[in-house]
Amino acid sequence: MKEGKTLQELAAELERQQGAKRDLIVHTGALSMDASGNHLALRVQGAAKCSINDIAHRQIGQYLKIPATYYDRIRAEYPELLAQNVNGWFARMPDSKRMLRTMDGTARALLSDRYRRIDNYEVASAVLPIISRMDGAGVESCELTESRMYLKVVNPRVTAEIKKGDIVQAGVLISNSEVGMGSVNVKPLVYRLVCSNGMIAEDGKLRKYHVGRANESREDFSIYRDETIQADDKAFLMKLEDSVKAAVDQARFSAIVDKMREATEAKIEPKQVQQVVELTSKEFGINESESSGILGHLAAGGDLSLYGLANAVTRQAQDVASYDRSTDLEATGYRILTMSPALWRSLTRERGSR
16 A cells, blocks of 8 residues: 555644635625636635636636636636636626635635535544444555545455465545535455555445535635534434445455455466557557556566556556555456456457457
8 A cells, every 4th residue: 555644643633724714605606716926816806816726727717617728728828718718607606605725825625505615624533433343443544635535444364375375354434525526435455465465355345425405604714513513424424434344344355355266266377468458558548657556566476467567557646756656556456356257368368369
Protein backbone atom coordinates (compact mmCIF):
# COMPACT_ATOMS: atom_id res chain seq x y z
CA MET A 1 0.00 0.00 0.00
CA LYS A 2 1.05 3.55 -0.61
CA GLU A 3 2.21 5.34 2.51
CA GLY A 4 0.02 8.26 3.56
CA LYS A 5 -0.37 10.15 6.81
CA THR A 6 0.13 8.65 10.22
CA LEU A 7 -3.08 8.13 12.14
CA GLN A 8 -2.08 10.95 14.49
CA GLU A 9 -1.51 13.31 11.55
CA LEU A 10 -4.87 12.36 10.06
CA ALA A 11 -6.69 12.97 13.34
CA ALA A 12 -5.02 16.36 13.81
CA GLU A 13 -5.90 17.47 10.26
CA LEU A 14 -9.52 16.32 10.58
CA GLU A 15 -9.80 18.31 13.81
CA ARG A 16 -8.31 21.39 12.13
CA GLN A 17 -10.58 21.12 9.11
CA GLN A 18 -13.69 20.98 11.28
CA GLY A 19 -13.01 24.54 12.36
CA ALA A 20 -11.98 25.75 8.90
CA LYS A 21 -15.06 24.67 6.92
CA ARG A 22 -17.96 26.87 5.95
CA ASP A 23 -20.95 25.64 3.94
CA LEU A 24 -23.43 27.96 2.23
CA ILE A 25 -26.71 27.56 0.38
CA VAL A 26 -26.74 30.26 -2.29
CA HIS A 27 -28.81 31.30 -5.28
CA THR A 28 -26.57 31.23 -8.32
CA GLY A 29 -27.59 34.82 -8.96
CA ALA A 30 -25.56 35.70 -5.85
CA LEU A 31 -22.44 34.02 -7.26
CA SER A 32 -19.87 35.54 -9.60
CA MET A 33 -16.45 34.58 -10.88
CA ASP A 34 -13.66 37.14 -10.72
CA ALA A 35 -10.59 37.05 -12.98
CA SER A 36 -8.59 39.93 -11.50
CA GLY A 37 -4.91 39.56 -12.22
CA ASN A 38 -5.53 36.35 -14.14
CA HIS A 39 -6.35 34.66 -10.84
CA LEU A 40 -9.83 33.16 -10.83
CA ALA A 41 -11.90 33.50 -7.68
CA LEU A 42 -15.52 32.96 -6.69
CA ARG A 43 -17.49 35.64 -4.90
CA VAL A 44 -20.69 35.31 -2.93
CA GLN A 45 -22.71 38.51 -2.83
CA GLY A 46 -21.86 40.42 0.32
CA ALA A 47 -18.93 38.15 1.24
CA ALA A 48 -15.21 37.96 0.55
CA LYS A 49 -14.13 36.17 -2.59
CA CYS A 50 -12.39 32.79 -2.37
CA SER A 51 -10.05 30.84 -4.61
CA ILE A 52 -11.38 27.83 -6.54
CA ASN A 53 -9.84 24.36 -6.53
CA ASP A 54 -9.89 21.92 -9.45
CA ILE A 55 -12.87 19.97 -8.12
CA ALA A 56 -15.02 23.08 -7.78
CA HIS A 57 -13.97 24.26 -11.25
CA ARG A 58 -15.06 20.95 -12.74
CA GLN A 59 -18.40 21.07 -10.90
CA ILE A 60 -19.07 24.66 -11.99
CA GLY A 61 -18.47 23.64 -15.60
CA GLN A 62 -20.68 20.56 -15.30
CA TYR A 63 -23.50 22.49 -13.66
CA LEU A 64 -23.44 25.22 -16.31
CA LYS A 65 -23.03 22.62 -19.10
CA ILE A 66 -19.79 24.19 -20.34
CA PRO A 67 -17.79 21.45 -22.14
CA ALA A 68 -14.77 20.40 -20.08
CA THR A 69 -12.23 20.81 -22.90
CA TYR A 70 -13.43 24.37 -23.58
CA TYR A 71 -13.61 25.22 -19.87
CA ASP A 72 -10.07 23.96 -19.24
CA ARG A 73 -8.63 25.73 -22.26
CA ILE A 74 -9.99 29.17 -21.48
CA ARG A 75 -9.23 28.69 -17.79
CA ALA A 76 -5.58 28.26 -18.74
CA GLU A 77 -5.34 30.68 -21.68
CA TYR A 78 -8.08 33.29 -21.26
CA PRO A 79 -9.41 33.41 -17.67
CA GLU A 80 -11.28 36.67 -18.28
CA LEU A 81 -13.37 34.93 -20.95
CA LEU A 82 -14.10 32.03 -18.59
CA ALA A 83 -15.34 34.48 -15.96
CA GLN A 84 -17.60 36.13 -18.56
CA ASN A 85 -18.99 32.75 -19.61
CA VAL A 86 -19.64 31.61 -16.04
CA ASN A 87 -21.17 34.88 -14.92
CA GLY A 88 -23.40 35.00 -17.98
CA TRP A 89 -24.81 31.54 -17.22
CA PHE A 90 -25.12 32.24 -13.49
CA ALA A 91 -27.17 35.32 -14.39
CA ARG A 92 -29.55 33.26 -16.54
CA MET A 93 -30.51 31.06 -13.60
CA PRO A 94 -30.58 33.50 -10.66
CA ASP A 95 -33.10 31.53 -8.57
CA SER A 96 -31.34 28.16 -8.76
CA LYS A 97 -29.96 27.06 -5.39
CA ARG A 98 -26.63 25.28 -4.82
CA MET A 99 -24.51 24.24 -1.86
CA LEU A 100 -21.10 25.88 -1.83
CA ARG A 101 -18.55 24.11 0.36
CA THR A 102 -15.53 26.21 1.35
CA MET A 103 -12.48 25.69 3.54
CA ASP A 104 -9.41 27.80 4.24
CA GLY A 105 -10.70 30.51 1.90
CA THR A 106 -11.12 28.11 -1.03
CA ALA A 107 -14.27 26.99 -2.85
CA ARG A 108 -13.86 23.21 -2.82
CA ALA A 109 -17.25 22.06 -4.15
CA LEU A 110 -20.43 23.37 -5.79
CA LEU A 111 -23.17 20.80 -5.20
CA SER A 112 -26.91 20.25 -5.16
CA ASP A 113 -28.78 21.88 -2.29
CA ARG A 114 -29.96 18.32 -1.52
CA TYR A 115 -26.41 17.16 -0.84
CA ARG A 116 -26.27 15.31 2.49
CA ARG A 117 -23.20 16.27 4.44
CA ILE A 118 -21.57 13.26 6.06
CA ASP A 119 -18.17 14.61 6.94
CA ASN A 120 -14.84 12.85 7.30
CA TYR A 121 -14.59 13.77 10.96
CA GLU A 122 -17.92 12.03 11.67
CA VAL A 123 -16.96 8.90 9.76
CA ALA A 124 -13.54 8.68 11.43
CA SER A 125 -15.06 9.33 14.87
CA ALA A 126 -17.46 6.43 14.31
CA VAL A 127 -14.97 4.02 12.77
CA LEU A 128 -11.75 4.42 14.76
CA PRO A 129 -13.23 3.22 18.08
CA ILE A 130 -14.61 0.17 16.22
CA ILE A 131 -11.16 -0.63 14.85
CA SER A 132 -9.59 -0.27 18.29
CA ARG A 133 -11.98 -2.94 19.60
CA MET A 134 -11.05 -5.42 16.84
CA ASP A 135 -8.41 -7.70 18.35
CA GLY A 136 -5.13 -7.16 16.52
CA ALA A 137 -6.53 -4.88 13.81
CA GLY A 138 -4.89 -1.58 12.95
CA VAL A 139 -4.74 1.17 10.35
CA GLU A 140 -2.09 0.17 7.83
CA SER A 141 -2.43 3.29 5.66
CA CYS A 142 -4.57 6.45 5.72
CA GLU A 143 -4.76 9.71 3.82
CA LEU A 144 -6.81 12.84 3.35
CA THR A 145 -6.83 14.25 -0.18
CA GLU A 146 -8.83 17.09 -1.74
CA SER A 147 -11.41 14.57 -2.89
CA ARG A 148 -11.55 11.81 -0.24
CA MET A 149 -10.56 10.40 3.13
CA TYR A 150 -9.16 6.87 3.23
CA LEU A 151 -8.70 4.46 6.13
CA LYS A 152 -7.12 1.11 5.20
CA VAL A 153 -7.34 -1.36 8.05
CA VAL A 154 -5.70 -4.80 8.29
CA ASN A 155 -6.52 -7.61 10.72
CA PRO A 156 -3.49 -9.98 10.92
CA ARG A 157 -5.56 -12.54 12.83
CA VAL A 158 -7.49 -13.40 9.66
CA THR A 159 -4.96 -14.88 7.23
CA ALA A 160 -4.62 -17.37 4.38
CA GLU A 161 -1.88 -18.78 2.16
CA ILE A 162 -2.46 -18.36 -1.58
CA LYS A 163 0.54 -20.53 -2.45
CA LYS A 164 3.53 -21.60 -0.42
CA GLY A 165 4.97 -18.61 1.42
CA ASP A 166 2.48 -16.14 -0.06
CA ILE A 167 0.41 -14.97 2.92
CA VAL A 168 -2.50 -12.54 2.74
CA GLN A 169 -4.47 -10.89 5.53
CA ALA A 170 -8.03 -9.61 5.70
CA GLY A 171 -8.74 -5.92 5.86
CA VAL A 172 -11.22 -3.19 5.09
CA LEU A 173 -11.19 0.13 3.26
CA ILE A 174 -13.36 2.94 4.62
CA SER A 175 -13.58 5.99 2.38
CA ASN A 176 -15.67 9.14 2.15
CA SER A 177 -15.89 12.27 0.03
CA GLU A 178 -17.12 15.60 1.33
CA VAL A 179 -17.08 17.20 -2.11
CA GLY A 180 -19.33 15.01 -4.23
CA MET A 181 -16.61 12.66 -5.48
CA GLY A 182 -18.12 9.48 -4.05
CA SER A 183 -20.32 7.98 -1.39
CA VAL A 184 -19.33 6.68 2.02
CA ASN A 185 -17.89 3.26 1.24
CA VAL A 186 -16.85 0.20 3.22
CA LYS A 187 -15.10 -2.45 1.10
CA PRO A 188 -13.16 -5.63 1.87
CA LEU A 189 -9.41 -5.32 1.41
CA VAL A 190 -6.74 -8.01 1.12
CA TYR A 191 -3.19 -7.24 2.27
CA ARG A 192 -0.34 -9.27 0.76
CA LEU A 193 2.68 -9.57 3.06
CA VAL A 194 5.23 -10.43 0.35
CA CYS A 195 5.28 -6.92 -1.09
CA SER A 196 2.88 -4.96 1.17
CA ASN A 197 0.29 -4.77 -1.63
CA GLY A 198 -3.32 -3.94 -0.96
CA MET A 199 -6.14 -5.24 -3.15
CA ILE A 200 -9.61 -3.73 -2.74
CA ALA A 201 -12.55 -6.04 -3.41
CA GLU A 202 -15.86 -4.78 -4.72
CA ASP A 203 -17.68 -7.68 -3.04
CA GLY A 204 -20.20 -6.90 -0.30
CA LYS A 205 -19.54 -3.19 -0.01
CA LEU A 206 -21.67 -0.79 2.03
CA ARG A 207 -22.49 2.48 0.33
CA LYS A 208 -24.27 5.59 1.57
CA TYR A 209 -24.97 8.34 -0.95
CA HIS A 210 -24.84 11.99 0.02
CA VAL A 211 -28.40 12.71 -1.09
CA GLY A 212 -31.34 13.86 1.01
CA ARG A 213 -33.92 16.57 1.43
CA ALA A 214 -33.10 20.09 0.36
CA ASN A 215 -30.96 21.90 2.92
CA GLU A 216 -32.11 25.16 4.43
CA SER A 217 -30.02 28.23 5.09
CA ARG A 218 -29.91 31.21 7.40
CA GLU A 219 -29.96 34.77 6.14
CA ASP A 220 -26.16 34.74 5.75
CA PHE A 221 -26.40 31.65 3.48
CA SER A 222 -24.78 29.32 6.07
CA ILE A 223 -26.66 26.05 6.53
CA TYR A 224 -27.67 23.92 9.45
CA ARG A 225 -28.93 20.41 10.04
CA ASP A 226 -32.36 19.81 11.44
CA GLU A 227 -32.98 17.03 13.95
CA THR A 228 -34.37 14.64 11.31
CA ILE A 229 -31.21 14.85 9.19
CA GLN A 230 -28.99 14.44 12.25
CA ALA A 231 -30.93 11.38 13.40
CA ASP A 232 -30.73 9.79 9.95
CA ASP A 233 -26.98 10.34 9.78
CA LYS A 234 -26.54 8.92 13.27
CA ALA A 235 -28.47 5.79 12.27
CA PHE A 236 -26.24 5.31 9.25
CA LEU A 237 -23.03 5.82 11.20
CA MET A 238 -24.22 3.17 13.66
CA LYS A 239 -24.43 0.70 10.75
CA LEU A 240 -20.73 1.18 10.09
CA GLU A 241 -19.76 -1.10 12.98
CA ASP A 242 -21.52 -4.13 11.48
CA SER A 243 -20.21 -3.29 8.01
CA VAL A 244 -16.59 -2.94 9.14
CA LYS A 245 -16.78 -6.24 11.01
CA ALA A 246 -18.47 -7.96 8.07
CA ALA A 247 -15.76 -6.76 5.67
CA VAL A 248 -13.17 -8.89 7.52
CA ASP A 249 -15.53 -11.82 8.05
CA GLN A 250 -13.77 -15.17 7.60
CA ALA A 251 -16.34 -16.53 5.13
CA ARG A 252 -16.15 -13.47 2.88
CA PHE A 253 -12.36 -13.42 3.11
CA SER A 254 -12.23 -17.12 2.19
CA ALA A 255 -14.36 -16.48 -0.90
CA ILE A 256 -11.90 -13.80 -2.07
CA VAL A 257 -8.94 -16.07 -1.31
CA ASP A 258 -10.52 -18.82 -3.44
CA LYS A 259 -10.66 -16.39 -6.39
CA MET A 260 -6.98 -15.57 -5.87
CA ARG A 261 -6.03 -19.24 -5.85
CA GLU A 262 -8.02 -19.83 -9.04
CA ALA A 263 -6.15 -16.94 -10.69
CA THR A 264 -2.80 -18.63 -10.03
CA GLU A 265 -3.87 -21.35 -12.48
CA ALA A 266 -4.55 -18.91 -15.34
CA LYS A 267 -1.13 -18.83 -16.98
CA ILE A 268 0.49 -16.33 -19.35
CA GLU A 269 2.90 -17.59 -22.00
CA PRO A 270 6.27 -15.76 -21.73
CA LYS A 271 6.08 -14.55 -25.34
CA GLN A 272 2.66 -13.00 -24.64
CA VAL A 273 3.54 -11.03 -21.50
CA GLN A 274 3.88 -7.63 -23.18
CA GLN A 275 0.72 -8.17 -25.24
CA VAL A 276 -1.30 -9.19 -22.18
CA VAL A 277 -0.13 -6.17 -20.16
CA GLU A 278 -0.86 -3.77 -23.03
CA LEU A 279 -4.32 -5.17 -23.75
CA THR A 280 -5.22 -5.40 -20.06
CA SER A 281 -4.11 -1.81 -19.54
CA LYS A 282 -6.31 -0.64 -22.41
CA GLU A 283 -9.28 -2.66 -21.14
CA PHE A 284 -9.04 -1.38 -17.56
CA GLY A 285 -8.09 2.27 -18.09
CA ILE A 286 -4.40 2.05 -17.14
CA ASN A 287 -2.19 4.70 -18.74
CA GLU A 288 1.04 4.11 -20.64
CA SER A 289 3.39 5.04 -17.79
CA GLU A 290 1.53 2.82 -15.33
CA SER A 291 1.45 0.00 -17.88
CA SER A 292 5.21 0.18 -18.27
CA GLY A 293 5.64 -0.08 -14.50
CA ILE A 294 3.24 -3.03 -14.34
CA LEU A 295 5.22 -4.84 -17.04
CA GLY A 296 8.39 -4.35 -15.00
CA HIS A 297 6.81 -5.57 -11.77
CA LEU A 298 5.31 -8.61 -13.51
CA ALA A 299 8.69 -9.56 -14.97
CA ALA A 300 10.47 -8.96 -11.64
CA GLY A 301 7.90 -11.00 -9.73
CA GLY A 302 8.29 -13.97 -12.06
CA ASP A 303 4.68 -15.12 -11.60
CA LEU A 304 3.31 -15.29 -15.13
CA SER A 305 -0.33 -15.82 -14.25
CA LEU A 306 -3.48 -13.80 -13.83
CA TYR A 307 -2.69 -13.65 -10.10
CA GLY A 308 0.79 -12.34 -10.86
CA LEU A 309 -0.64 -9.72 -13.24
CA ALA A 310 -3.13 -8.48 -10.64
CA ASN A 311 -0.36 -8.23 -8.07
CA ALA A 312 1.83 -6.30 -10.51
CA VAL A 313 -1.00 -3.77 -10.80
CA THR A 314 -1.35 -3.39 -7.02
CA ARG A 315 2.45 -3.15 -6.72
CA GLN A 316 2.41 -0.33 -9.28
CA ALA A 317 -0.14 1.39 -7.05
CA GLN A 318 2.68 2.10 -4.61
CA ASP A 319 4.66 3.99 -7.26
CA VAL A 320 2.11 6.54 -8.48
CA ALA A 321 2.18 10.02 -6.98
CA SER A 322 -1.52 10.38 -6.23
CA TYR A 323 -3.02 8.51 -3.27
CA ASP A 324 -6.40 8.68 -5.01
CA ARG A 325 -4.98 6.99 -8.11
CA SER A 326 -3.08 4.49 -5.99
CA THR A 327 -6.35 3.40 -4.37
CA ASP A 328 -8.02 3.20 -7.80
CA LEU A 329 -5.26 0.84 -8.96
CA GLU A 330 -5.70 -1.35 -5.88
CA ALA A 331 -9.35 -1.77 -6.86
CA THR A 332 -8.38 -2.27 -10.51
CA GLY A 333 -6.12 -5.14 -9.47
CA TYR A 334 -9.12 -6.98 -8.05
CA ARG A 335 -11.23 -6.27 -11.13
CA ILE A 336 -8.46 -7.75 -13.25
CA LEU A 337 -8.17 -10.78 -10.95
CA THR A 338 -11.91 -11.46 -11.28
CA MET A 339 -12.39 -10.68 -14.97
CA SER A 340 -14.58 -13.06 -16.94
CA PRO A 341 -12.95 -16.17 -18.46
CA ALA A 342 -14.04 -14.96 -21.90
CA LEU A 343 -12.21 -11.66 -21.46
CA TRP A 344 -9.10 -13.44 -20.17
CA ARG A 345 -9.10 -15.75 -23.21
CA SER A 346 -9.39 -12.70 -25.44
CA LEU A 347 -6.44 -10.95 -23.76
CA THR A 348 -4.19 -14.03 -23.90
CA ARG A 349 -5.03 -15.06 -27.47
CA GLU A 350 -2.09 -14.61 -29.82
CA ARG A 351 -2.27 -11.55 -32.07
CA GLY A 352 -3.54 -12.37 -35.52
CA SER A 353 -5.10 -15.68 -34.46
CA ARG A 354 -8.82 -16.41 -34.74
